[in-house]
Amino acid sequence: MDFARPHQGERLRLGLRNLYIVPTRFGWWWLAGSAMLQLVAIQMQSNGPLLLSFLMLGLFLLTLHLTHFNLQGLELRCGSPPPGFAGERLTYPLLARSRSHCEGLRLRLEQGELGPARVLPPGEHALALTWTPLRRGLQRPGRLRLQTTAPLGLFVCWSRWDLPEAQLVYPARRPGPVALVSQPSETASTVAASPSSQEGQEAWHDLRPHRPEDGSARLAWKLLAQGRGRHSKRFQAPPPRAALLAADPSVPQEQALEHLSEEICRLHARGEAYGLVLDGQVIPVGSGTAQRDRSLAALALAS
Amino acid sequence: MGLLGLGLAGLQPSLLLGGLAIGLGVLTTLKLLEARSLEEHRLVGLLQLVGCGVVAALRPDLGPSLLLATATLVALSGLLALELGEGLAWPVLLRRSAQVLAAALPVTLVLFLLLPRLGPITPMPGDRGASAATGLSDRLDPGSIAALATRHDPAARVAFSGGQPPPPGERYWRVLVHDRFDGRAWSSGTPLPRHPDDPRQPPRSSASPTENGQLWLVEPSGLAAVPWNGWGRPLSRELLPDPGGELLHRGPPGQRRAYALGEGDGTARWQRQPPLPGDLLLPEGANPRLEALGARWAQLGSDGARLQAAGTWFRSQPFRYSLEPGLLPSRAPLDTFLFERRLGFCGHYASAFTALMRSAGVPARVVSGYRGGSWVRPLGGVPYLDLRQSDAHAWSQVWLQGRGWVEVDPTAWVAEAQTGQGTRGERGALVWLQQQWWGLDIAWTRLWLGFDREGQESLVRRLLGAHLNWLGALLVAAVATSLALGLGLLGWLARGQGSDPWRRERDSLLRALARHGLTPEPGDTLAQVAARGGQRWPALAQELEHVVALYQRHWFAPRPADARRPSLERRQLGELRRSRRQLQRQLGRLAGRLKPGCLSRLIGVRRVD
Numbered sequence A: 001m002d003f004a005r006p007h008q009g010e011r012l013r014l015g016l017r018n019l020y021i022v023p024t025r026f027g028w029w030w031l032a033g034s035a036m037l038q039l040v041a042i043q044m045q046s047n048g049p050l051l052l053s054f055l056m057l058g059l060f061l062l063t064l065h066l067t068h069f070n071l072q073g074l075e076l077r078c079g080s081p082p083p084g085f086a087g088e089r090l091t092y093p094l095l096a097r098s099r100s101h102c103e104g105l106r107l108r109l110e111q112g113e114l115g116p117a118r119v120l121p122p123g124e125h126a127l128a129l130t131w132t133p134l135r136r137g138l139q140r141p142g143r144l145r146l147q148t149t150a151p152l153g154l155f156v157c158w159s160r161w162d163l164p165e166a167q168l169v170y171p172a173r174r175p176g177p178v179a180l181v182s183q184p185s186e187t188a189s190t191v192a193a194s195p196s197s198q199e200g201q202e203a204w205h206d207l208r209p210h211r212p213e214d215g216s217a218r219l220a221w222k223l224l225a226q227g228r229g230r231h232s233k234r235f236q237a238p239p240p241r242a243a244l245l246a247a248d249p250s251v252p253q254e255q256a257l258e259h260l261s262e263e264i265c266r267l268h269a270r271g272e273a274y275g276l277v278l279d280g281q282v283i284p285v286g287s288g289t290a291q292r293d294r295s296l297a298a299l300a301l302a303s
Numbered sequence B: 001m002g003l004l005g006l007g008l009a010g011l012q013p014s015l016l017l018g019g020l021a022i023g024l025g026v027l028t029t030l031k032l033l034e035a036r037s038l039e040e041h042r043l044v045g046l047l048q049l050v051g052c053g054v055v056a057a058l059r060p061d062l063g064p065s066l067l068l069a070t071a072t073l074v075a076l077s078g079l080l081a082l083e084l085g086e087g088l089a090w091p092v093l094l095r096r097s098a099q100v101l102a103a104a105l106p107v108t109l110v111l112f113l114l115l116p117r118l119g120p121i122t123p124m125p126g127d128r129g130a131s132a133a134t135g136l137s138d139r140l141d142p143g144s145i146a147a148l149a150t151r152h153d154p155a156a157r158v159a160f161s162g163g164q165p166p167p168p169g170e171r172y173w174r175v176l177v178h179d180r181f182d183g184r185a186w187s188s189g190t191p192l193p194r195h196p197d198d199p200r201q202p203p204r205s206s207a208s209p210t211e212n213g214q215l216w217l218v219e220p221s222g223l224a225a226v227p228w229n230g231w232g233r234p235l236s237r238e239l240l241p242d243p244g245g246e247l248l249h250r251g252p253p254g255q256r257r258a259y260a261l262g263e264g265d266g267t268a269r270w271q272r273q274p275p276l277p278g279d280l281l282l283p284e285g286a287n288p289r290l291e292a293l294g295a296r297w298a299q300l301g302s303d304g305a306r307l308q309a310a311g312t313w314f315r316s317q318p319f320r321y322s323l324e325p326g327l328l329p330s331r332a333p334l335d336t337f338l339f340e341r342r343l344g345f346c347g348h349y350a351s352a353f354t355a356l357m358r359s360a361g362v363p364a365r366v367v368s369g370y371r372g373g374s375w376v377r378p379l380g381g382v383p384y385l386d387l388r389q390s391d392a393h394a395w396s397q398v399w400l401q402g403r404g405w406v407e408v409d410p411t412a413w414v415a416e417a418q419t420g421q422g423t424r425g426e427r428g429a430l431v432w433l434q435q436q437w438w439g440l441d442i443a444w445t446r447l448w449l450g451f452d453r454e455g456q457e458s459l460v461r462r463l464l465g466a467h468l469n470w471l472g473a474l475l476v477a478a479v480a481t482s483l484a485l486g487l488g489l490l491g492w493l494a495r496g497q498g499s500d501p502w503r504r505e506r507d508s509l510l511r512a513l514a515r516h517g518l519t520p521e522p523g524d525t526l527a528q529v530a531a532r533g534g535q536r537w538p539a540l541a542q543e544l545e546h547v548v549a550l551y552q553r554h555w556f557a558p559r560p561a562d563a564r565r566p567s568l569e570r571r572q573l574g575e576l577r578r579s580r581r582q583l584q585r586q587l588g589r590l591a592g593r594l595k596p597g598c599l600s601r602l603i604g605v606r607r608v609d
Helices: A025-044 A047-071 A221-225 A253-270 A289-301 B002-008 B016-034 B038-058 B062-084 B090-114 B288-298 B303-316 B333-341 B346-359 B410-414 B429-450 B453-464 B468-493 B501-515 B526-536 B538-556 B564-593 B598-603
Strands: A011-013 A020-023 A075-078 A090-098 A102-109 A118-120 A123-131 A137-139 A143-148 A155-162 A167-170 A178-181 A189-191 A203-209 A231-236 A243-246 A274-278 A281-286 B154-160 B172-178 B213-218 B239-241 B247-249 B257-262 B364-371 B374-376 B384-388 B392-400 B404-408
Touching (some): A020 A025, A025 A047, A025 B038, A047 B062, A090 A102, A090 A167, A102 A123, A102 B062, A118 A123, A137 A289, A178 A253, A253 A274, A274 A289, B016 B038, B062 B090, B090 B468, B172 B392, B288 B346, B303 B392, B346 B410, B392 B410, B453 B468, B501 B538, B501 B564, B526 B538
Parallel strands (some): A243 A274
Antiparallel strands (some): A011 A075, A020 A155, A090 A123, B154 B213, B374 B384
16 A cells, blocks of 8 residues: 555645545455445335444545544654664654644554654644664664554554655664774774773872782782781772773774774763864864764764 | 343244344453454454344343343444543543444434345245244144133234224234144145235235235244234235135244334235145044934024024033033043033033034134233323234134125133133233333334335335336435534534633633633733623623633642542532523623613623624
């Protein structure tokens, strides 16, 4: 039943030119039931089944119009879709304006499932579609199918619309190695993108009373030999240097971008500063939501 | 489903349509139990609707019709609920269903009233002689009944178009004609050959059954013959007068039957149908004393004299009426009754008298049916004659040269006061309620039955007169118009939906104020408009302030979050509505006391209409 030509354009106003309507399978059954009651009425010369048969026929004719009226006059336009990550469910906002009651409206994206039936009273309404993009970049959810079978399910009235507004999709988040460029002049060094410990193991920092679980490796033997008791050495990692992140050249590009996406989110969650070097473009070191969005957008749109 | 199940109660599964209806009911229940998807639930709704239609064909009376109409509404509500989501409350769904039904009603009525109807495709199989449920039987053997049980079950109801029943002496409602006698019992013989002029179909009449006739509602019976007065003109195609004087109904047996009779000319074709040789047959020697008495009367000169002699003889003998006469012997049972016991009920007298007439050479038959009945005037509906099984009666008909078949009731000769007619033995509120209900039922059936195929054709002829060729165009135009009317009605009904009732009250108030020249300025709040109104009509200042306070309380006052909230809101809305209406009335009175234009000058605002 998708022979209908999809509408192209910034906004969609449903009317006679872009709405299509045919009986559902249930509608044909309904007609068959009405015909059967006609036969019973003729054979029995009875008013009861005759009236019910005509009522069913009348409802059939009436719902042809009511189903069409449900969508007729409905105006749709896209909202500003918020960016999201590939592989995750994203929300795509729509703004609908209906002049009359719109019953049983169901929305479905291409390849998606039919949404629940909604009733839209007259006025403005915010609708949300959910979809799962598989690729990064500026992506469109595809073709939207709006349909209704209300009030009785005898007819299906539908229209299709190629959603015009693209949604920014970041690379999927995937843990893995990223390259760090601490200074623009230095060569990049690859680090594991595992969370580093604050405790560290390199710089001696302090002493504390020894605990059995500290093991002998950290025991301050010198102090013990001096008879000053058992103490454990405390070490600390060197203070984090604000680094520029870059794609790890040893992994395929798309995968490297996904690792960067994960690393940026991790650093942002920890409140750390970072920058990004990508495609010769440098995003200076910074932190905060704007820095994250700028960096992720650069990843999403990287060539 | 429960409503449909109630409608199915009492249907006979052995009949084709009864079996179909019960099968549909069972199928709907099973489908409902296993339905999971939207499509399956829709199918349940459709099966329920079709089931309602089939049951309606079998149970056209008022009670089942109301049940089935409710079941139809529920089925439509279910279908609506499937489409609109499950979050809607039942009252909302029912209201919406009623609206959709109301919108579909115009086009339904147009099709129902104007679309020409077809006749039955095949004749419905009748079933003459099945087990009797009415108290009447093909076989009349009074000698085998020791005591006749008096049953007050309803048998039939008949309404008269004149609103008055016939005089008590004329209330004989014949059902069966027994023309074969074996010396002890009477039975119905083979159907008489139909007269060449006797039409197979009753005459088509443009008269509605509600004009000059009777409307019968007969309780389920296994008999094909139905009660009638013997000379009414059948108005339904299902009715077929038998040459013997029975009225046969070709509808499905075992169901309640309703039919109409027009007013005849006082005679019927069967009354002029000459007797057959079988109407004189009497087993020789079965009742010798009876035969001897009949032979004596046979020597009289005419059939009339023989009939008169029989009447004189019956009145002169000490006969008594009794419902417990005891069994009669298998040998010469009628001799025992006539000359020894002289105790019996109507079957004894009719049987013995008919046999005497045959032995006297007068063709005679026994007729069974009902006699009398109670005239009921319900508070609502139509007055009707209530016939019970205890009104079952048997009498005779004899052939008199020049007069045809004449009905004779020998029971009336012997014990007019002892026949027990009219003794119901049941009174009380329940019976009274039942009588009221039956009054409504018969009014409903009169209306429902009145519009059959002939009635529909008659209506079309009245509407179009000589322009019957225009029926097709008229039908198309009427369907289109009624469809537009239905859609308009639905749009009108949906106008108020969705908008807030509080805002509607506010808008009503503002419209009322505007009619009297007070229109809001841009940026005005309701309170500011009311304040200006108070300045212009000081007498109304307090009321205006009160209405505004009620409106603002709804939006700004803290409200309970528990279950009391809806009822509280309803009360407050009602209070606002009452206050607003009172204010409008006061405003109207104030304007009415002032001459036209005076109010505008008083408030200094140009009247805007």
